[in-house]
Amino acid sequence: MNRKTIFITGCSSGFGQMIAQHFQQHGWNVAATMRTPEKDTLLHTLPNVKLYRLDVTIPETVDAAVIQAITDFCKIDVLVNNAGYGALGIFEKAKEEDMRRQMETNVLGLMRVTKALLPHFRANRSGTIINIGSVAGELAFPYFALYNASKYAVNGFSKALYYELKMQGIAVKLVLPGMMKTDFFGRSMTVFEDNAVKGYEKFEETTRHNIMHMAERGEDPALVVRTVFKAATTDTFRLMYPVGWQARLLLILKYILPHPLLRRIMETAITRRKI
Ligand SMILES: NC(=O)c1ccc[n+]([C@@H]2O[C@H](COP(=O)([O-])OP(=O)(O)OC[C@H]3O[C@@H](n4cnc5c(N)ncnc54)[C@H](OP(=O)(O)O)[C@@H]3O)[C@@H](O)[C@H]2O)c1
Known part of the structure; x- marks a missing residue:
């Protein structure tokens, strides 16, 4: 049997690790990339999985991992751009470094690996690029200004790239999860701190409380894994793959409600009083 090969970023935890494991169990070769492969306790033990050091913000590690994976497996069939994190909080409190790091990781990093x-x-005239976007790339949420900006960029990039790669035989697919129960709102969330910025206390306390409350009720990340598998194994150029009831509901509301009304609902639900 000719095994297919998938190349995934951000495999140390969450979706990335689960996607790697799922594809391996379904007979794929997996090029599992992560910033610190020496910390891995699971994937390196699995047959047909190879680990590569890759930090999406360090171009040399991207090029080296891609070259080595092609050398090892001869052909890569699917790329999953998964690595990312959430820089959340009151925008006025964000530092230059916070802004750069969010865009450098979630947006430029994803573009870099794709490139x-x-x-x-193109040489194979085939391939599938699966970008882990977010429903936060289709709708804006209070407290999410920088993360929203990064995921709107990912979603917009994917939608535009779709056209130029389709004629090369390469499919671009955009996976849109709602809030999922990974450790995203723990290990992968940074919150801006700046005690000198005053005046947001009540808004911040309520909004942060409500966001964390919703995150605790996040959906099963296995839904994302199954959707990525479907996107990788369905031989079509379908672009958008919403995941879970939250994402579907929010996208329906986006299309049927007037935007001012949707914004008012969101504002009342998230920023006014604690859930
Ligand atoms: N969970 C959700 O509710 C949700 C919803 C929509 C979209 N997403 C998106 O899903 C993706 C995965 O998130 P997750 O929920 O699985 O969270 P997670 O478990 O925290 O995974 C994030 C992964 O990204 C990696 N990463 C961060 N910065 C990196 C960098 N510079 N280079 C390479 N890898 C880097 C992390 O590696 P380290 O261990 O080295 O930090 C980790 O493996 C993200 O793009 C996120 O925006 C998540």
């Missing part, structure tokens, strides 16, 4: 794999996909 590194494109010559290989």
Whole structure:
């Protein structure tokens, strides 16, 4: 049997690790990339999985991992751009470094890995690029200004890239999860701190409380894994893959409600009083 190969970023935890494990169990080769492979306790033990050091913000690690994975597996069939984190909080409290790091990781990092794999996909006249976007790339939420900006960029990038790669035989797919129960709102969330910025106390306390409350009720991340598997194994150019009831509901509301009304509902539900 000719095994297919998937290349995934951000495999140390959450969706990335689960996607790697799922594809391995379904007979795929997996190029599992992460910032610190020496900390891995699971994936390196699985057959047909190889680990590569890759930090999406360090171009040399991207190029080296892509070259090595192509050398090891000869052909990459699917790229999953998963690595990312959430820089949340009151925008006025964000530092220059917070802004740069969020965009550098979630947006430029994803573009960088895509660009590194494109010559290989084009030479094969095939390949699938699956970007883990977010419903936060289709709708804006209070407290999410920087993260929203990064995911709107990911979603917009994916939608535009779709056209130019389709004629090369390469499919771009955009997976749109709602809030999922990974450790995203723990290990992968940074909150801006700046005691000199006053005046947001009540808004911040309520909004943060409500966001964390909703995150605790996040959906099963296995839904994302199954959706990525479907996107990778369905031979079509379908672009959008919403995941879970939250994402579906929010996207329906976005299309049927007038935007001022939707904004008012969101504002009342999230910022006015604690859930
Ligand atoms: N969970 C949700 O509710 C949700 C919803 C929509 C979209 N998403 C998106 O899903 C993706 C995965 O998140 P998750 O929920 O699975 O959270 P997670 O478990 O915290 O995973 C995030 C992964 O990204 C990696 N990462 C962060 N910065 C990186 C960098 N510079 N280079 C390479 N890897 C880096 C982390 O690696 P380290 O261990 O090195 O930090 C980790 O493996 C993210 O893009 C996130 O925006 C999540």
